[in-house]
Amino acid sequence: MRTSIVESIRQLGRGRNFDLWPLKRAAARGCRPSSGAGGICAVLAVTALTGCSIHPLVDDVSPIPTEAIVAAARCELRLGLVHQVEVWFADEDPPVTRFDPNTIGDKTGGEDNVKLLHKRFPNTAKQDDWEQYMDIAIAYEWTFDITETNHADASVGFRLPVLNPAGTVDVGAGGNANTTRQAKRTFKNQDTFKGLLTQNWYNFCNDINRSVEYFPNTPTGRPPFEPQPERGLYPITGSIGLARAVTSFLKIAVQEGALDTFTDELTFTTAFDGRVGGAVTLAPVPKEFRLVNASTNFAGSRLDMHKVKISMAFPKARATQKTEKQKVDELLNDVKGGYELNAQWRAAYALCVVDARSREDDFKLLRLDPPEVTCLKSTDTFYPRGNGRTNSLIEGHRFDLLDQRVRSELEKREKKRLEQRGSGT
Incomplete structure (x- = not known):
């Protein structure tokens, strides 16, 4: 980092333009102990992140890509749904057996599993009720709003000898640049309970027969599915509680006269901030026009705001x-x-x-x-x-x-x- 500053100063002394880009390139390459700037490597990482992205994306800083965020959230919601079906099976008298809650929305031998359930367990809840629950629709709306702000400034000082009267004149110059970049990504998707409770979704969430170009939905990379861990630094990439949300909805729905819609709006905000600066002072040479000092400062910030809205309706x-x-x-x-x-x-x-x-x-x-x-x-x-x-x-x-x-x-x-x-x- 220091080498880049000195090189820019030397170019200015040779009559060339003062170039700030070597400093950014040095930040992008990273720090080496020999550069004398090892103590600011962590800050430089954030500064380089905010200064180099022309189109700020979630994937720049997120530990998992956008498509994996959505997949993990849908699989987390599915996990809560499967758990609730297990509870319903256990509550029946006699308890429902030989039916997998993971695939109750599928067909067996060309016939819906819900119909087969009532043939084998006629004392269970009404078939119409089960079909109503299987037809529940889930709508999601995702918003990723990212704002990057970058600031760079530099100043130089010269000492100019004056012959008559004898003495010197100090001359200074400086400049700064401020940039802001913003990107907003919004999209929607839908599921149904019946569609989630299938073998295909079980295979998807448990990373079975997946493409080689996928990010694993579960941290273990093998069945059974587990939600991503909660992440304090970037919450949207971890467990966001959709399993609990679907459980709450279903527990309210079974109350008399409460069959309606359910909405949840979750907002997560993550802020990054970094700054780095350097200064060089050179000993003046008597009776010569020389550069005597220079300084540069870089500051960068990034604000990521994520919103997830989900709606479930009978x-x-x-x-x-x-x-x-x-x-x-x-x-x-x-x-x-x-x-x-x-x-x-x-x-x-x-x-x-x-x-x-x-x-x-x-x-x-x-x-x-x-x-x-x-x-x-x-x-x-x-x-x-x-x-x-x-x-x-x-x-x-x-x-x-x-x-x-x-x-x-x-x-x-x-x-x-x-x-x-x-x-x-």
Whole structure:
């Protein structure tokens, strides 16, 4: 490090431009004991990290890559789900045996394991209840917001001899540079309980038959799956408690009249800060123009903010959430007992609402329409509300199902008529 400073000073003395890059290159190469800067190697590591990245990424400092963070979190949630199924099996009278909680969402011999469960254990909970739980949808939203700030400054001092009157003049110069880089990565994904409780997911979480280009989901690298350890320095890369979250949701769900949605919002912040500086003082030579001192300082900081929002929703909403006194009798009758809705729509809708509320809290600003209203249209853009079998696909109303089928049949006939006209038949 010191060598780079002196070299830059010598270049300036030879009439060349003062170059700060040798200092950064020295930081990137690392310290050697002979450089005399061994005591600041740890700080230099952070400074080099914040100073060299043009596009700041999570993977620059994270002990595991982004895709591994997501995979580990989903497998952690799956672990809590499997544990809860084990509890349900043990609570039955008689206890359920010969069924693996890890693969209850799979099929055996072409038939769903849930149906086989009720054939062999008819006294278990209602088959409809099990199917409702298997259809629970999970929506995730991930945000990685990274801000890097870098500061560099340098100063030089010269001593200029003056002949008349005899003496010297001290001249100084300096400069600084400040840069800020920011990157924000946001993405969403979804699961269902039934999809997670399969052999494929068991193999994935336990690193069975995985590609050679994968980061192990479990610290041991072999079955059984274990969550990543809790990491205080970079919490998002360790266990974030999704196993406990799904357990809490299911324990609330079994309470009478509590079948609804569940949302969790987790925020983790990690800050790095580093600085390094150096100064050189040279003895002046009488009656000659010489550089006598120089100094440089580098400072870098990085703020990583990670947010994970998860939403879990049953496909059946409580009627009290959908009815109003002003609704017509037909609609009131339609929602008795609750809507049968697309669970993915419900999970995405709940996630949109909690995200909108979070934005209102961040900006201290309320929207004209509440999130419960604005999120209806945005969620409809990506998912249908109903299933198209027991209710209308778009709106989710049972009384609209017949009209939907009639419209669909008319559209098919019209399309067929136009095709026949186009072919001249």
